Amino acid sequence: MMQRFMPLIIFGLLVVLLAVGLTMDPRLVPSPLIGKPAPAFELPLLNGEGVFNSEELKGKITLLNVWASWCYACRQEHEVVKQLARSGMNIVGFNYKDKKQDAQQWLAQLGNPYQVVVADEDGRAAIDWGVYGAPETFLIDKDGIIRHKVIGPVSDQKNFDDLMAVVKEISGDNL
């Protein structure tokens, strides 16, 4: 008797889940960190020895690009990230929950646009940054303040335009 209702019950649960999912719009919830100083971290470098301290983000406008080799959308946006780097943007790579070897191979294959890449293997530092997943991109100004956050690929036209608008704005008042 009961088993005939099972599909319906499972579907009911799924609907609840989808409905909750619909009410969550990651793009509408800008990081509470915007306008706040970038959370501090000290992480090992992906390539070679040494560590990178978040203090070093200060001094120039920087993009912090969260990526991982397992992330499909990261590949999609990578061409645009490279283009931004070529146009003179300072970009720090934040390798998120990844295996070192996979990440290195990924960069070797697709090109490395990053000034420096830090590895956050267990995702601890990412928690402080409120990282939801990959890719995400933070825009940090000269004083180390987070000014904008892109959730999803920057190759998306709207994401790209929004990001560029803020870049223009802050490079304007800092010149």
Add this chain to the structure above:
Amino acid sequence: MIPEIGLFALIIAFGIAIVQGVVPLVGAARNDATMISLARPAAWAQLLFVSIAYAALTHAFVVHDFSVLYVSRHSNLVQPLMYRISGVWGSHEGSMLLWALILSIWTTAVAIYSRGLPAALMARVLAVMGLISVGFYAFMLWTSNPFERIFPAPADGNALNPLLQDPGLAFHPPMLYMGYVGFSVAFAFAVAALLGGKLDATWARWSRPWTTVAWSFLTFGIALGSWWAYNELGWGGWWFWDPVENASFMPWLVGTALIHSLASTEKRGVFKSWTVLLAILAFSMSLLGTFIVRSGVLVSVHAFATDPSRGVFILIFLCIVIGSSLALYAWRSGSVVSTGRFTWFSRETALLLNNVILLTATTAVFVGTMYPLVVDALGIGKISVGRPYFDTMFALVSMPLILLLGIGPAMRWKSDNSQRIIKSLAIIFAASLSVGIMLPFVIDGVFNIATGLGLAGALWIAITTLQSLYHRIKTSSRLPLSFLGMILAHLGMAMFVAGVTMVMTYHQEKDVRLEPGATYELSGYEFKFIGVKNVDGPNYTAQEGHLEVRDQGEKIADLYPQKRAYSGMGSPMPMTEASVDTNMVRDLYAAMGEQLGDTAWSLRLYYKPMISWIWLGCLFMTVGGVLAVSDRRYRQKRS
């Protein structure tokens, strides 16, 4: 003016769909012949008006009517005619119109080819399909009108996503939709049978050919998409476990289970209510796929964002369609009694196991695709499930499936003798296992158990399939097309397994920096970089590299990979156009990387052994499906 005609036609089609969905259903319940007879003409009328709407939108694209918002967003003046026509389904609104058109085509096809059906059943089937159409028209009219105007009209449009400007992708969505929407026929038959309370083997016989055709389209559509990604994205991969790919793969898995279980229901009268449930599930997966894609779960974890109002609409629609059919199932399926009897060692059991495995695979994909959402909904955080999960799950699931694929077709219905099966298959099993395990050693001198097992699996499927073909020819004078179709599809599976195993183990890829004139050797092939020149296409400019490939000094191929910049894009995102030299044994693949310095370039070179077997296998499955429905027995029953 013409776009208004299109919109008007869409509204009329909406009205007709309501009539088609309601009146025959009431008629069937009241046994009113007049109301029942309305179903067929309504299906025709709906097709006429949705075709007008579709033609109007195509016309707007062809003549560059940029006052239509959708046209101005997805085409521009320099776009070639072919991509203006395919631009119709290049984005959301137009895709939905294509969905509705295809649904209407399927409905009319049912109206034409199922004349032999009892009138009441036919009326119910067409009505259920009409109700689904109502949902899609309402969705378009309320949330995504393709004919929306803008004023003032821009002088030029915005260009179609360059990714979509490729023949492979231009025809990928229509094929996929033919498959998705095709499952609505089996769904409609199942719901109609539940409504009428007559769940006998008849409904299985009627819905079987439709399901097989839909499945063939879906197989072909998925293969086309994968082939496109391989050629276009320049990463040399053929499947990425991306949510959008998964959205098409889940209906395929359930559909595959369905065509096997329909066979048992039709031939032996078993698993009746299970088959009904699968028919509902297969179409539900298609709808869910549409939901995943159309509500914006497009990119990895970042789901559900593009347009919440659309998401809400589709969710409500999903609730109505899937919820009510499952409720109907819960209410009615209790009265269904499976008539056939079988023992545990029989083909019925094998097909049931096949279903269990395929549904396990579906669940694995489903969980992998939805898990990030679950975590999100529970507020724990956001994660995405990567390739390792899916690869591991599939390696586990495919082993028993492959084993079963060899045994099942050799088994007799009802009851079989285990001694007989063991006797006839033991030698094949031992032979394919030992040859398979040895093969990696022969190839490169290294034992590799996983690869060996994969190749053994491919051999096992191929040999057992050929053996059952041999037995059939020996024992029977007739060789029905449906049987040949099955043989072909299973051989396709063997090719697919072989291709995947070979590519995963032996592919080679290298990123190299080459100056013009320099060479690089990969897997015994010598790639010589000649240089780069600029090439102009109709709506793009490209830097085209030239590589010569030599095998033992003899030139075997010229590769011309391109890097294209399309005009009309806000951020000139360069597109890679890989160049591939294909044969049955291997692909040589080159894609452009970056320009390094004045003349040097980084290039991506790949050696992909037997990768074409993957798509060839899918093609075999598709042709197998087409052969199976061409069988005479389906045509005879139609009269």
